[in-house]
Amino acid sequence: MSNRVVQRPRWLAYGLPVFLLVGLLLQACVPAAAPAAQEPAAGEASEEAASNVTVYGTELPADARPYDEQVYRVAANINQSASTFDFPVAVYNRYCLADLFQDTLVSLDKDFNVIPGAAESWDVSEDGKVWTFHLRPGQVWSDGTPLTAYDYEATFRLTATPEHGWDFSWFYSFLADGGIKNWSKIIAGELPPEELGVRAVDDLTLEVETEDVFPPLPGVMKFAFTLQKKALEEHGPYYNSSVETSVSSGPFVLAEFDPGNKIAVEANPTYKGYRPPLLKRIECTFMDPSTFFAAYQNGDIDVVGYGALTPADFELILRDETMSSNYLRHFGDFRTDYLLFDTFTEPFSNLDVRKAFAHAVDRENIVASVYGEIKAMPAYSMLMPGYPSSDTEGALRAYQNFDCDLANEHLAAAGYPGGEGFPDQVMMLRGEAPAMAAVYQAVAASISSCLNINMEISNVDRKIYMDALNAKPTELTFGAVDYGMDFLDPANLLGNVWKSGGRHSWKNDEFDSLVTEAAGMVGNPELRDQMFRDAERVLVDDVGGIFIAHRWAGDLMQPWVQGTIRDPDSQGITGWHWGNDQDIAQIYISE
Amino acid sequence: MTVSAATRLDVAPPEERRHRTLWHDAARRFMRNRLAVAGLAIVVFFLSLAVFADLVAPYPYDRVYYDRVLRFPFELAGHPLGTDEVGRDYLSRLIYGARTSMTVGIAVQMVALVIGVPLGSLAGFVGGRTDFFISRFIDIMTAFPGLMFSILIISVWGGGITKVIFALSITSWIGIARLTRGQILSLREKEYVEAARCVGVSRNRIILRHLLPNALTPILVAISFGIPAAMFGEAGLSFLGIGINDPIPSWGKMVGVSNAYVRVYWHLALFPTVAVALSMLGFSFVGDGLRDALDPKMIE
């Protein structure tokens, strides 16, 4: 035994560390970022002529690389939990490359107009409550089964089944009048799923009945995804999580499935829908978001979303001409950052206090220096310019603009001259990352220095925040939050979000009646638009919230990624557009 | 400096002769230890920063300058360490950060002292079932993953400086309690304790007058190591984004936030890490020095 003790330390004490150190030093000398360049294939020019046709027989654009090289590479957040590809299974828990295995009933164009998707047309009944969608004939699943309205019906019933516990089931209750008939009762187990207001009439006809008149319903059918009824019955809702059982009626089929490592899809040769893709393959590699940008710089991935870019990354992008011209800034989901309060209790029940706060936020400077203009624009109201009924003219600016003197007048009128006697405030944040936490620190500093009051910031985790916010009565006195739209109609961002009884502890009868009436209005789009505009004016004037900034989203693309994704919409905005399912099919890889 | 300090102690007026020699010797040994003195200097430096932050810091810690966001050191006059992601003077935030660190470090150790020493002495002196239960309790607490436990606690009760102190205190007393118990166990068999017991001195008086003073030395040393450990704990929680509330600065939080900016704005990471490292080193040197100085074996 003593021999062993003697023997071990000799090499352990000398050999190993020397080996390790030498190894480490040697590796340290290797430059880390050896760019794995995208080398244009030189000798393949002769084959090109024959290989520039897709599986659908479409010819690729002239500057495109051969069809075999039409591979689009994206990255997935390895830390994010995911359990399914399918929206009807779990909305908040989807893998990358989700939503490519089926077409939703409708899609949106670049200007957010509802256009046909899997349904080629639709019409509404006399009473405005029953919508009939007509599917495109000839659509099939990749196993040869025809795609029918019964697939959609089965999928909707699944999502409403109480045992399924769908994480998006709140949505159709949240739509209130626009909700699907009997949704809430089925969720509560009071009615069987067969009573749901979604019915297949025949193979190509699907009826959707709403609780009450709801004109924006076709837009909501952007969420009408479908699973295959047959596969659902044979393998259960997770059938897409395996190459063998996966079936697709969308433009791509599952080719490789190794979550945590790599997922790949390939063009679906049997696809008969409205968006046959130019790409042959999309690969999704799982990495940590912090390495996305480095991978992009290495040429390993073709796109990085703005969420994965740190402030330092943005600095580097702005300094680089190629990168900054390939950063496609877009609306994202029309997200607005705002402050909210409990207006039912002191001190924020006092309108003057709310106005004082609203006028104390120096948005322009905060956006210019803390957010950076590439990421946000100052907000004076809820709807981001570009969203339906939004205040593109700046008519609402004056209600919440930065004016410290005016702010102090309001505070004095509220009985706290010079901030005297105003209770110390804690601004709650919803688990914000450093960049957004910095923004709200600047907001808090702006308010506290202008009004001479004390303010701390408590950045709590999302669950605690939402628990406090959603409690009735609310446990959130003062906080900051953001909201991105669920569907493209002011009935969502004004109605669902701000109507009393929802997430905010603010109540204004005029506002409530305006949005309720406008939401269900048919036949008079101008009046409807004007009513929403009036409602938003009430919102900012009564300071239901203090609007800080509208968030610009964006994607950093490789220069060789081409297609309609680079075309501007009518407002000159390029890049990805919410609800637009066509651009992905038009992406191709150029030389 | 060492000499002058020692001399000054030499001429200090004698108060109680017997005590003076013990502490006098210890102080002299401590002052001869160059590292310990350097550590003491660092600790005194950071402590005075913490106490006099309002006077020393060039700006308030929460003063925001929109036109000076993310500036490098010396880029602007008046901001020698640059500014942070919100446009606040980094030097001032660093100075106020010392206050956070010191407050947490010292408060947590005070709690540890208040809980650990009585519990440890009780277990050590009374023995029997009391000892059994307290020891098992200590065993169980040791098995809890400290950091995760703190995260859970803060998730239950929210962040903020008092909550952080509370969360860190929950596990900080264990070492002190165990140490005190061991000390009391070995001391209570000593002859002078026997003698006191024979003479009929009360149990409380034996603990307070005879046992605790003699057990004090190692406890003192443990505390001097416990302070940086608690500072580390605070820095760690704040690093993960669940510690001290904004806009109050904390070194750990500054390091954590800097992670997103470090590729370009290196200064955000450099200065708070140096501050953390220096203060930790300072306290450790003092702790080492104290242990050596108070170790009876060192008396020659």
Added chain:
Amino acid sequence: MARYIIGRISSLLLVLFIVSVVTFFLMHQVPGGPFDETKAPLPPAAKENILRKYGLDKPIHIQYLNYMKNAVLHFDFGIPYQQPTTTVTALIAKSWKVTAQVGLMTVLLAFGAGIALGVYAAYHQNSWLDNVTTFIAMLGITVPSFVIAMWLILFFAVRLKWLPMGGWNASGTCLIGSAYICTDWIMPVLAYALGPLAIIARYTRSSVVDVMRQDFTRTARAKGLATRAIMLRHILRNALIPMVTALGVIIPNLLTGSIFIEAVFRINGLGKFFVTSIFNRDYPMIMALFLLIAFLWSLTYLFTDILYTWIDPRVRLGAEGGA
């Protein structure tokens, strides 16, 4: 001996039981549940459906009993809410692979370099390398690992641009294929190893110095044994006890991974679950992690105590209450 070990194991089980009870009830105290909707108040019916799906509608003591029944009888620790298509055991096993790689490299570096430096420093007391070692040891022991990590990043990634900012088998060049011993291993391992390395170097140095002063070493040397032989045969063996103590602290830490190192270098190991599972109210993961750590620590205490007697028969088991 057998009686002692049985006693210790039963107290280990008691500890695990109490940890499980406290953790279970504490984590259910945290506001917010695992499936709270983040947009609007969830309709009560929808919320109930989701809770029922995961068995969270039952009284908490029933939930606890169910959990323990599955855990003890079937070794089934449930489904992690973060990734419902896998199991807690599978998820931990998967992320443990990376953590184990980090840990293994760290142990190798810490022990290899630590012992070498310690022995060298003891033999060349007050040489410049001894001073450097002391300094490194000081840094490693006192400075938090995330601070060291930040310095490494600042120097090697930001300033020199030699090494990737982070990742594990994710960026940089690799020695074996494209997956093993990559350049992105260097900084995490260095930052993580420095602490244990410092402790080991310090223990080694002081015990080697101690032993060198002992009579038996002098005797051995007087008998004319060569220096190296003395060192290896007598000194290292005697220096082993403090090493075991060091091991007892280091090993469980390395096995469970470092939240900080994994956060700074964005390593996808077990460490991140310590934070994310609490943030996501992933009850099964929280339970499993708490139990795992408690188990590892208790087991390590037990092993080190047994190891003491094996190395040094003078140490008697059970003499003083134990850990």
